[in-house]
Each structure stands twice: as C-alpha cells, then as structure tokens.
Amino acid sequence: MPYCNSHTCYISKISGYKQFLLPFIILLINMRLYKIVCVFLLLTSAAWAQTAPRAGIADIKQAFKKLNVLGSVLYVAAHPDDENTRLLAYLAQEKHYRTGYLSLTRGDGGQNLIGNEQSELLGLIRTQELLAARRMDGAEQFFSRANDFGFSKGPDETLKIWDREEVLGDVVWVIRRFKPDVIICRFPTTGEGGHGHHTSSAILAQEAFTAAADPKRFPEQLAYVQPWQAKRLLWNTFNFGAANTTAADQFKIDVGVYNSLLGKGYGEIAAESRSNHKSQGFGSARQRGEAIEYFKTILGDAPHTDLMDGITTTWKRVSGVEGIDANIQIINKEFDENAPEKSVPALVKVLARVEKISGSYWREQKTKELKNLIAACAGLWFEAYSTEASYALGDSISIRSQIINRYSNRVKINSISIAGTTQTLATVVPANQLQTFDSKTIAGKLTQPYWLEMPRSLGSYHIASQQLVGNPENPDLPKVEVEFIVEGKPIRLERRIVYKYVDPVRGEVYRPIEIAPPVTANIDNPVYIFKDNQPQNILVKIKSFTQAAGSIALRAPAGWKISPEKINFTGKKKGDEWTESFAITPAETQPKTDVLQVVTTCNGKDYSMALQRISYEHIPVITLFPPAQAKLVKLDLQTPGKNIGYIAGAGDMVPDALRQVGYKVTLLHEEDMMKGDLSSYDAIVTGVRAYNINDRLIVEQPRLMEYVKNGGNLVIQYNNNAGLVLNNIGPYPFKVVNQRVTDENAKVTILEPKSALLNYPNKITGNDFDGWVQERGLYFVSGADAQYQAVLQMNDPGETPNAGSLITTNYGKGRFTYTSLSFFRQLPAGVPGAFRLFVNLLSKPNIN
Structure with missing residues (x-):
C-alpha cells in the first residue's frame, strides 16, 4: 500500500490547551487497565531482542558490499506507513546506499487498531513501529517537529497549522545532515495524494531541495552543518485505487529482485517491514517477482539509465584514499566464511586509512561501518545492562558490561566510558571467555521523549535544541562506550544501556531503562x-x-x-x-x-x-x-436512565466516560446478546467501528432489532464505510460514506428543534457544540430512508451542508439512532455539550 488510505489519516484537528491535555486525559482513563496490563506485558519482539548488531555471515558479506558504496538517498513523506518499504529495502540492501526515511509527522492523528492510545501516545507507538520497520528494511528513520493534527483537506490549511517555515527548516536540517545525493518524495504537489499532509510533504521537499543549498536560508543551522545541494528530486509515482500516476515514459526500476545472501526478494522484506505498522492494521502479504517502481523528475537532472546518473558513488568521491576500493575487494574475495577473523588485520589497515579522510561525512559513515565489520569478523561482542529497570533522577545506576572476544588473545580493553567518565583498564580479553565489568553512573536526565518535554501547539512540537531535530528517539539515552585495541588499533564501540532478565517462558527479555x-x-x-x-x-x-x-x-x-x-x-x-x-x-x-x-x-x-x-x-x-x-x-446534566449495555468497538473509551456520570455500563458479549434479557437495559450502544471489527454482529443483529422493536433504545456510533461486516445496520436503509466535518468549530444547524434527541432530558442548543476537539464527526451517512429524521446539519468551510451526522427513527415501540459525531473523542476529553447530547441519545422518553 503506497500511502495512507482514507481510514488511516482522516482525523481532524484539536485546538487550545486541549491539544496537550487530551492525550493525557485519554491515557488516564485507562490507567486502571494499564496498571494491570502494562506492568506485566514485556518486550518480546525479536527485532529488538539485542543491542549488539547482527553478525552472521550474510550480514558480514552485505557489509563488505556496502563499504565500497558512497551514495545516499532520502525518502520524504508525511506519516508512518507512507513510505515505500520495498523501494527502501532495495536501495539499502541491494544498492547499498545510505538510505533514510523522513516522515514529517509521527502519525499522532491516525487510528489505533491495537489499543486505546490516541494523539501523542499513538505517535509514540508509531515511532517505534517505524523503527522496527527500518530494522527490517535497512533504512534509517527521521522526523520533523510537525504534528499529525488529523485529516486535512488541503495544503494551505496544513502548512498554516504546521508553521510552514518552521517545518521547512526541519526538512532543510535533515537534508544538510544526511547529505542525500537523491531525494525522493512519495506524493506530488498537485493533490493526487488525497490528504493535505501528503501534498504538503511534497511541497516542503521541493522547497527544501533548493533551500538546503542556500547559505542565506536558515543560517543559524550553519553552526552545525553546511549547505547541501542534492543532485535531483524525484517523485515516486504510484498506481493505487483510482489514482494511477505512472506512465510508460517515466524512469523506472525493477525492485522485485532476489537477494540470495538474504534468501528473500525485496517484496518479501518489504512485507515484513510494513507489517510492523500494526496499530494501523497494515499487515502485508509477501510479494515475489518483478516489481516496477516509476519516477518523475521534479527538480535537478533527470536520470536516464540509473538512479545515480551523474553521481560518483565510489571512493573516487573522496581524496587521499586511492586504491582503497581495490583493497576492500581483495579482502572480500579472500574472505573465509569458516574463519572470518582472518580478515581482521587487513580491515584494521583499511580503517586506519579511512580515519585520515579530510571530509568528515564519509569518514564518519565508513569508520562506523568498518568498526562494526571488524567486530563482526572478530566475533567481538558486548552489551551493557542496568541491574534494575527503573531509576529515580539523581540516583546511581549500576551497570554490568559483558564482553566476549572470539578472535585471539591480542584484543585488549583499553577503557570503558559512561556519561563522560572513563575507567581505564588496559587489560587483555582472553579468547572466548565471557568477561564482565561493573561500573556506575548517575541518572542525570529523565527519559521523557524529547518532543514531549514541553506542551506543543496545534501544529508542531516545541523542541529545545536544534540538534535534537530529526532524531527518532532521545539521542542522549544512557550508553556505554568501550575502546578496544585490535591489532594495535583503538576501536570504540557503543551500546545503549538496557535492562535484561530471563523469563522462564520467553528466555532473555530486553527493555529500555527508565529514569x-x-x-x-x-x-x-x-x-x-x-x-x-x-x-x-x-x-x-x-x-x-x-x-x-x-x-x-x-x-x-x-x-x-x-x-x-x-x-x-x-x-x-x-x-x-x-x-x-x-x-x-x-x-x-x-x-x-x-x-x-x-x-x-x-x-x-x-x-x-x-x-x-x-x-x-x-x-x-x-x-x-x-x-x-x-x-x-x-455540568448541568440530567441522567434519567441508569443501565447501559455496551458492545465494544475499537480503541473505545466511552464506557468509562459514561460511568463517570453515574451510569452502570455492562459490556455485552455474544452469550449476553443471544441468551440474555436485553429489555433490562435503558439503552444499548455499539462502540466505534464495531460493525467493522466484530463479525459476530451478523448473528447478533436480529436480536438488536428485536430489542428495539420491543421498546428498546439502540445507539450506533460511527463505522468505517470500508469493510462493514453487515450492510443493513438499521431497520431501514442508509449508507455509511467517507464524508466528514474536520473543523471542530464548524457551525452546527439544528434541523429538528422538537426532536427528543435535542430536548430530553437536556435541552440542547448551539452552545453545546462549543469546545469540541479535533473534529465534529466522520463517516457520515447518506441516502437515508424517509423513515429517518436527520437532526443536525454541518459542513467544513466552502463545502455543501451535510445532514448525515445524526439520524434517528422510531421502530416498533423503540428507537434507533445512528451517529457519526465523534463522541469517542469528546467524552474522554470532558466536553460538556457532548455529554449532554450523548445522554439524550441514551434517554428515550416513555411515550408508549
């Protein structure tokens, strides 16, 4: 899937102080659940099951190939899951370019199919999902400070809310630091991406292509970086849904090739990478065989035969290392898979030459690659663990560094450094004997995600330091640096400090330490x-x-x-x-x-x-x-009914909110639905997207209709129009469509002032729609049968009035109501008018 589909990103904005308070209101609603679940659920992902790099023969051979490639590509889009994982994997692991993905946002405004986290909390999850994806496809991950405030209908709105110049500065900063030879954007500036954020990402990429090379733009950055001009900016065109932006005359690459070292094609690797986007429900099937990617040149020279046409991607692009590529080729050719350590002396000599490169960029990249390759060939492994998972600010952290050298008795540990304090050892590491070194440091800084240290605005996070910009995580998380002496050469390696223990079922379990x-x-x-x-x-x-x-x-x-x-x-x-x-x-x-x-x-x-x-x-x-x-x-609120039956939806926190105003809420399961006495409930409510995720509603629906017919009150909250398990949700026909009102301040017109929904037990007026957060509603209805009464009308600026947010009808002795209003956001946020209106939906006057 090449970009966010309609049900992934169409969440609107949030205003005032609420945009910072809401996520924490939401997270605290479920604190009673999380204090049970979150304490005992521990990290089991194999992708994060170690801090030392992988060091198998395939990894070593891939690293040898990468040593002789000096080229870089940066991919730019708006959200997590926008990236083309197949292309990223191909560029990183087949072409061996340094490959990065700049996601302008952390996906805070998307939907969450695995839990109740929203806003900043969802952004934290999606950040880690992106990092897990990058561990699969081999690319690096970057972010700007832009906040995913929800679905935007155009770039003008997006760039105004984001603060165009500020976010542009972040894109320029990442380009200047990453120094890409080629920049590729996922979306065009002309709107085919279908989302204001998507289009804005392309506009900013285009502006940054030029601005990054101009020393007059963002000159404050030049204290740390230098201007950089990429060779070309391309648009990775796509054929998805109704939008086919590819053409036969476009530059193209077959990225579906097979990598025999990895035993996979890039369609297979891409699926593994993309399937990490679990909160968005993007589990993907592995694809095999030819896969053509198309590109249109936006700025710079157009490629004709190769993505890197006109760009030197060999050691010839740096001076003072003549013949180094041939040396690396000889080492690679003579590499003995049964004795990788034989390559260590020659690699150490190459490292000594690379460290003398005058330019810092490729010296830094290639020395890091060489040090990891030398460690892999030598069987040199180390990790660092804290003795506890949690520490208080200012407390002492006890650290255990474990090291094993499988090379020879000639490897020494020169020193161990933590937070600027160095312990000199100068000791030999005996071959194939695990060594343990104990040390201490002070818990000097909270492990609060750096972009959450200060309240954010509607459009962006406030970041304290320029040098933090772009980082997916805090760059100053506690770490250990060990300086080894290998073949007489100092080699420094670093590892994040983690907490590790052995679980009797899962074995070794790693987790980040928290300060x-x-x-x-x-x-x-x-x-x-x-x-x-x-x-x-x-x-x-x-x-x-x-x-x-x-x-x-x-x-x-x-x-x-x-x-x-x-x-x-x-x-x-x-x-x-x-x-x-x-x-x-x-x-x-x-x-x-x-x-x-x-x-x-x-x-x-x-x-x-x-x-x-x-x-x-x-x-x-x-x-x-x-x-x-x-x-x-x-709140001025009357609540005549007390007993509510609730059919759970996805990421739904409405039941706890209803309990706050005195309702007894019973979560209904299939046995309750099919065998229980439904007449005991003053109202039955279905949670958001229940008809998308609960296929048993096909069986339970007749019982719900019987409940209504016999005098019950059924309230259905919004569902996505894609993937409904049942077409006929109500007693009479209507369609759920992809229409919404994203302006939380949009004018609301009362169409039926005498409707019981607006009068019993609370009198609803226009004031009850003040202070709503993030949006009015989503996935409205259309084509409703004449038996339904449309109660409200609203629209975004410049759009046709829409009466599909709230419909109701009497059926038998009871009442059926369908609402697309975003109560699932408003009630957890404590919006007074939303409580008053929702209570009215639950309260059917006794007129029979």
Missing part, C-alpha cells in the same frame, strides 16, 4: 463530572522510585474546596506504591471546566508528573511522564 522523577502521581480518573455541588472523592496513586519523604496536595482553581489540604508521607522505599484520597467540592459557579493538578513534594522539591507505560509485543516498552492532572467539569 523517572523521585515520585509520580496518577489521578484515578482523567475527568470528573459534577452534576451538582456534592463533593467527590479523588483517588491519587503515588509511586516512589527512590527513598522518599514529603507530601501530596491537590491544586484547583479558586472556589473549589479540597480536603485535606495535603497529606504527608515518610519512609517510602523504592518501588512503594500507595493511594491517597481527597474530597473535592465544586465552586458555587455556573457550569464550567477547570483543571486539577497534583503536586508531590519530595525531598524538598515539587513534582507534578504522572507515570505511563505503553507495552506491546512488537515494540519496546515506552515510558513517559505526562502532567499529573485531571479535568473538572461542572
């Missing part, structure tokens, strides 16, 4: 709804990462009363967890929304951070420290 605040505080719920002036209990779960003493206090806006004012604690040890309870009484004011903050004073310093871990089998454990806060909503 946390001394204490974290998680509020039990992300949103507290107050329907009156009665107090509510607020539970705060505290976790200590070190020996701690201090106090916990809640801070709320003026007028809110909190009891007690603070709670002291003392004598807490590392790993202790406990819960404190506060009572909070709302202010004597009109309905409004406020923010509650937890402040934990520990060892004389204030902290206001929560703890969140995200864990899936295909990516490393992710830890972050979001603000320790919740939303307080004082």
